[in-house]
Amino acid sequence: MKIKTLALELEQMAMQKGWKEVTAMIAPHHHGDLLESLDVTDAAEFARRLANGEGCISCGTYNADSWHAGHYRTTAAASQLRFHHDNIHLQCHSCNVHKSGNIELYRINLVKKIGETRILSLENNNDTHRYSREELSTIRATARAELRALKQLVAV
Numbered sequence: 001m002k003i004k005t006l007a008l009e010l011e012q013m014a015m016q017k018g019w020k021e022v023t024a025m026i027a028p029h030h031h032g033d034l035l036e037s038l039d040v041t042d043a044a045e046f047a048r049r050l051a052n053g054e055g056c057i058s059c060g061t062y063n064a065d066s067w068h069a070g071h072y073r074t075t076a077a078a079s080q081l082r083f084h085h086d087n088i089h090l091q092c093h094s095c096n097v098h099k100s101g102n103i104e105l106y107r108i109n110l111v112k113k114i115g116e117t118r119i120l121s122l123e124n125n126n127d128t129h130r131y132s133r134e135e136l137s138t139i140r141a142t143a144r145a146e147l148r149a150l151k152q153l154v155a156v
């Protein structure tokens, strides 16, 4: 189960489409925070689970006010990689927002994580792909199912 990427995708989707659309598939009552929708009270614990034991992809911190879906190649530059798992990693607010992705450190740590070959394939990926309604609904259906599993996991 790809819990980490699922949560990141949901957050990224929310950034693109707004929480209103995303939360409709998560919970009936939502206030703009994935943590709330998951009924997780300990944000640090949630972040730890989200990163599967890892911290921010760029600076490595385990403590952040908020966590973002950090895209190695931005959705503006490479929208075809928006949902590509190699392209999305947990990132702290400081790196994501204030350091424009902190991309130099991002790359260094990404090499350690997925290897040079897979990074090059991201960097050389210039496919233009527009998601169809069907593809998006498949992605959402998968996310919905995995999110249910995630809720059960964090409820333990």
Ligand SMILES: [Zn+2]
Binding pocket: 056, 057, 058, 059, 060, 061, 091, 092, 093, 094, 095, 096, 102
């Ligand atoms: Zn960071």
